[in-house]
Amino acid sequence: KAGVTQTPRYLIKTRGQQVTLSCSPISGHRSVSWYQQTPGQGLQFLFEYFSETQRNKGNFPGRFSGRQFSNSRSEMNVSTLELGDSALYLCASSFDSSGNTIYFGEGSWLTVV
Amino acid sequence: AQKVTQAQTEISVVEKEDVTLDCVYETRDTTYYLFWYKQPPSGELVFLIRRNSFDEQNEISGRYSWNFQKSTSSFNFTITASQVVDSAVYFCALSRSSGGYNKLIFGAGTRLAVHP
Numbered sequence: 001k002a003g004v005t006q007t008p009r010y011l012i013k014t015r016g017q018q019v020t021l022s023c024s025p026i027s028g029h030r031s032v033s034w035y036q037q038t039p040g041q042g043l044q045f046l047f048e049y050f051s052e053t054q055r056n057k058g059n060f061p062g063r064f065s066g067r068q069f070s071n072s073r074s075e076m077n078v079s080t081l082e083l084g085d086s087a088l089y090l091c092a093s094s095f096d097s098s099g100n101t102i103y104f105g106e107g108s109w110l111t112v113v
Numbered sequence: 114a115q116k117v118t119q120a121q122t123e124i125s126v127v128e129k130e131d132v133t134l135d136c137v138y139e140t141r142d143t144t145y146y147l148f149w150y151k152q153p154p155s156g157e158l159v160f161l162i163r164r165n166s167f168d169e170q171n172e173i174s175g176r177y178s179w180n181f182q183k184s185t186s187s188f189n190f191t192i193t194a195s196q197v198v199d200s201a202v203y204f205c206a207l208s209r210s211s212g213g214y215n216k217l218i219f220g221a222g223t224r225l226a227v228h229p
Contacts, residue, residue, distance in 0.1 A: 033215050043204065043219040056213040088156050092215070099146050099165065099214040104158035 002027065004093045004105035012111045018079040021108045025072050025093030031055075032074040033102070034066060037088040046089075049074055050097050078110075086112045115140050117207050119220035126195050127228050134190045134223045136205030142166075145209035147181065147188045148217065152202045161203075164188065195227045 005024040013019050025032050033056075034046040045058040049068035066076040072093075078085055090107045094100050116139040126132050138147065149161040162172060164181055172179045176193045192199055202224045206217040 031215050033217075035217075042221050043206075043217075045216045045218075048213065048215045050215075056216050058216070090156075090158060092158075092217075094215050097213065097215050099208070099210075101160060101163050102148070102208075102215060102217065103160055104150070106155060106157040109156065 004091055004103055006089075006091050006105040006108050008108060009106065010109045010111075012113060013081050014113055015081055015083060017081050018077060019081060019110060020075055020077045021089055021091075021110075023074045023076075023091030023093075023105060025074070025091075026103055029093040029095050029103075030072050031094040031097050032068055032072065033092045033094070034074070034076050035090040035092065035104075036060075037090060037107070038084075038086070043090070046076065048097070055097060081112045083112050086110060115142075115207065115209065115212060115218050117205055117218055117220035119203075119205055119223050121223045122221070123224045123226070125226045125228065128196060129194050130227075131191060131193050132195050132225065132227075134192075134203050134205075134225070136188045136190065136220060138186050138188065138205070138207045140207060140209050142209035142211050145207060146214065148206040148208070149179065149188075149190050150204045150206065152204060152222070154201075158204065161190075192225075195225075197227050197229055200225055200227045 031050045033048040048056040068074045088107045118137045150158040202222045205220045
């Protein structure tokens with residue numbers, strides 16, 4: 001059974017640009033969540049999507065957005081990149097939102113220069 | 114407030130030593146889940162265990178064991194006879210009914226270095 005797949009794995013962007021990260025959850029999983037990991041702030045929840053609807057949102061500015069498609073695949077977008085957005089972005093998938101095990105992908109390493 | 118505290122920032126042991134990673138959590142919810150994840154240098158968070166708040170049984174899986182004590186709000190993780198491959202950062206996390214079960218609150222992590 002394939003795990004959570006994230007693309008791209010590594011990317012470098014310039015300040016002011018935007019970036020889109022992609023996540024394919026485990027087959028059959030309908031919930032996708034996104035997390036940002038930085039050395040200073042640790043692992044922080046960005047948002048969760050379930051059946052194409054945003055179910056939950058963390059404390060991040062509106063520059064961070066996401067969406068989920070009918071096949072449960074998800075994308076997150078960061079607009080007007082800032083140096084502080086440099087981080088590991090992790091996608092997580094779960095069967096639903098009722099407390100099942102949450103599995104993570106390998107992450108996308110974003111560097112903003 | 115909902116919070117997870119991993120007081121040990123770094124632990125260094127020699128192979129074959131036993132090591133315990135501490136995790137203390139805070140929540141007012143009566144229904145919640147606790148998780149442990151391992152993060153190797155590649156970045157992926159590898160799932161180790163999930164435990165719900167109504168199940169206080171300790172669990173053993175090979176060299177890994179977990180001790181859940183609601184009375185002290187702790188969910189500690191012990192590696193017996195550590196190996197070099199256990200070197201990683203370990204995270205404890207909490208999810209609860211009021212915040213959404215898929216919104217994990219993570220501790221700061223404990224970096225474990227196992228030396229040959």
